[in-house]
Amino acid sequence: MPQFVDVKSMTRWIQRQGVEPIMTGMVGYLEQDFSRWEQFDKIPRVASHTPLGVIELMPTSDNVEYSFKYVNGHPFNPARGFQTVTAFGMLADVDNGYPTFLAEMTLLTALRTAATSAMVAKHLARTDSAVMAMIGAGSQAEFQALAFRAELGIEALRVFDLDPAAVAKLRRNLEPLGFSIYQAADIGDAVAGADIITTCTADKAQNTILHSDQVAPGVHINAVGGDCPGKTELDPAILTRGRVFVEYPEQTRIEGEIQQMPANFPVVEFWQVLTGAQQGRSSAEEITVFDSVGFAIADFAALKYLRDATLGTDLQTHIDLVADPEDPKDLFSLVSSLKPVG
């Protein structure tokens, strides 16, 4: 019977372990799976677009296990009392095709997105990076900050959001944890002197959150919010000033910042930096851009990490998900004893 981690168990796990130790553990799983990238089945995610948002399915498999995530992206949701992003997902055994593990993934997506950003920044940001600008202080923001502290030791944040209440919320959540937070007057003020710039805004538009003249040499940009056709955050001129690193080019060319560029725009697949096939940061002056859209292999790694970390604890319960008759050819046996209704 499949094991299940529900929202309550997920929150208890995160509270017990702490976000930062989880980030470090998850980065380990991500690095392992990104390093064996070629072993995975890969396709761009299957997206169903509507005027208000998108619903996506994200499958992958390493031919031993299979995973998929259901995730939505609805930028106008917070104004209606809903979150922008919610998700759930599962692992299955490739051998017999049975589901083995099911989990809430709204929190897990925030953890895996932040862990992926930090894993990439660890290899691309300058090693003396100390200050991060954050544009967008919504649901993902605290997780991003904690991942960057866990992996790069960043504690100084310069934050801007169009919604001052979102920044107030971020300060309320992070200042007690020891972060120093500067509330910026605008984006130019936020990025002044920053070593790393994280853009994590939600809108259904081709925005220019960050202009090229706001990006100093040597900066690493962690561009998280542009993850859908017609939804971008960066001035395209930034993309030509440095090197752009992506998860899976076939998906990123549809969804990422590089949707603004010609189809043959050169990018580096990040997994090749991990294997040593491609160089990471090449100099202190280079501008590096992680054009993050979120790829299925990161969800696969995050689900496996959650499953392994909660194995044998009270945080996993059985879920009666698969109808499983004694005689595998007699599915009807499960219902044949029912009396006809009426």
Ligand code: NAD
């Ligand atoms: P959210 O709605 O909770 O927060 C977004 C914040 O951006 C809001 O506080 C909003 O006021 C702010 N904002 C919007 N436009 C702005 C602007 N022009 N300048 C400054 N602030 C602005 O959303 P979230 O859950 O934090 O997600 C943020 C983004 O990240 C979304 O676009 C989401 O789709 C994306 N996302 C990407 C990945 C990935 O893997 N790349 C994963 C999860 C979410």
